[in-house]
Amino acid sequence: AQPHPVALALVEAARATGIPSFDNPNGRMMEAGSGASISDVRADGQRRITIFDSYLRPVLNRENLTILTGASVQRIVIENGRATGVDVLRNGEVHRFNASEQVVLSTGSINTPRILMHSGIGDERELKRLGIPVMQHLPGVGENLQDHLCFPSIFEFREEMPPRGNGSEATIYTKLRSESRSPDVVMCQGEFPICSPEIAQQGVPQHAWSLVAGLARPRSRGRIRLRSAHIQDNIILQLNSLSDAEDVKTAKAAVELSREIGAQSALSEINKREAFPGSVFVDDLESFIRQSAVPFWHQTCTAKMGRDELSVVDGKLKVYGVENLTIADGSVFPRIPTGNTMAPCVVVGERASQILRAELLGENQRTSTVGNAA
Ligand SMILES: Cc1cc2nc3c(=O)[nH]c(=O)nc-3n(C[C@H](O)[C@H](O)[C@H](O)COP(=O)(O)OP(=O)(O)OC[C@H]3O[C@@H](n4cnc5c(N)ncnc54)[C@H](O)[C@@H]3O)c2cc1C
Incomplete structure (x- = not known):
């Protein structure tokens, strides 16, 4: 389908600020360090493909495939340093599922x-403080x-x-x-107003679109902690954004660029005003940044792959110090990918x-599994 007029005008406006246009956002555009394009969307006509x-x-x-819905994994069963199954809450009861070969945890970065x-x-130390028996010390x-x-x-629509x-x-x-070796800002367009509760309170126009500028290579690091040993308790999410x-x-520079793009003539027939x-924040962009910040919903990296003391999995996605336990989701990235995170998470699943x-069937590791569930 023909993209929305704002999407087409945005690519043109970006070009007017010196950002070259590309046919799609992959490969060449990312390698170029700077570029704008109509996005790739997994869709079949009007329906997204999941x-x-x-x-x-x-x-x-x-x-050999069983899918249980409404089933919530509570914990992995570990015996003698080996993952042997999972405890699952379903219909108010806890069931134990034994794993003869491998437990693969794919429950996302939270x-x-x-x-x-x-x-x-x-x-x-943290586990002991909470009263949870320690099976493996992994501070990361x-x-x-x-x-x-x-x-x-x-930007308000005319x-x-x-x-x-x-x-x-x-x-x-x-x-x-200047010191970045690859893109440090990722932007997408929303054909409706996207805003934080703080900005919403200040009166957002009903008919508007958004130019969403995100930190592609954030340096701040957050953490996830347990509030208690009770499984039903909410976790503590310390974003440290x-x-x-x-x-x-970088955020200030990204918002300045958003304003510059929004002011280009390619958008003048669409935009009534910024x-x-x-005018409320033009002289205090730091306040705007702190009040307008919202997640891109790309939370990742909380059980990272690597070799340092904060690493959780090795190069084969195996949890250090626990046998038969694999992690296959966005938590294993050492640092967040520059662009959208869904496709990189699929690559982790393919690799897993x-x-x-290779391990279970003794096949060559290069065997292609495209189209098969792990
Ligand atoms: C609102 C939103 C919009 C997004 N839009 C895009 C986009 O346009 N493009 C893009 O590239 N990325 C997008 N993302 C990001 C992308 O969806 C994620 O990065 C990606 O899905 C992460 O994959 P994952 O396998 O790590 O975890 P998930 O996809 O979160 O999969 C984890 C699964 O585990 C299940 N689970 C969790 N806990 C338990 C438990 N205790 N027991 C049993 N099951 C459990 C969850 O229900 C979920 O099905 C978006 C994310 C959100 C939230």
Whole structure:
């Protein structure tokens, strides 16, 4: 389908500020360090295609696949340093599922460290403080939390332009800091106002679009901690966003660029005015950054792969010090990918399936598993 007029005008406006246009946001555009394009969207006509549609729906009738819905993993069972199963809450009862070969944890960057810690895998002192028996001291569990924190500038439409498609159809990468070797800012467009509660309170126009500028290479690091040993208790999410002064500088530069792009003639027939930062914040962009910051929903990196003391998994996605335990999700990235995180998470799943096939079936590790569930 033809992209929204704002998406097309945004790519043109970016070009007017010196950001070259590309046919798609992959490969060449990322390598170039700076570029704008219409986004790739996984869609079949008007319907988004999910990872479930691609990987699981085609194999639902396989005899060796069982999917349990409404089932919440509480902890991994560990015996003599080996993962032997999981405890799962379903219909108010806890069931134990034994694993003869391998437990693969793929519960995302918030819940993977949570389940690890409830299983006794984490920082020894913290686990002891909570009264959780320590199975493996790994101080990096829950540390290193990253996201592409972002700062939406909002432009009021001259005439109402309803969103269409997935509501976000253009992507920009750019390098604003001279010391950056790859893009340090990722931008997307929202065909509707995107804002924090603080900005919403100040009166956002009803008919508006957003230019969302995110930190592609954030330096601030957050962490996830358990509140208590009780599984049902909420976790403590310490984002520590903008705790590194360099992130504040990059964020300011990104918002300045958003304003410059929004002021280009390619958008003059669409924009009535710049609502935010606008006249309220123009002389105090740091306040705007702190009040407008919202997540990109790309939280990752909380059980990172590596070799230093904060690493949780090795190069084969195996948890250090615990046998038969693999992690396959966005928590294993040492640092957040520059762009959107869904596709890199799929690559982790593909890689996990290669590794497990090689281990369990003795196949060559380069065997392609595209289209198969891990
Ligand atoms: C609102 C939103 C919009 C996004 N938009 C985009 C986008 O446009 N493009 C893009 O590239 N990325 C996008 N992302 C990011 C992307 O979806 C994530 O980075 C990616 O899905 C992370 O994959 P994952 O495998 O690490 O975890 P997830 O996809 O979160 O998978 C974890 C799974 O584990 C399940 N789970 C968690 N805890 C338990 C438990 N205790 N027991 C059993 N199951 C459990 C969850 O229900 C979930 O199904 C978006 C994210 C959000 C939240």
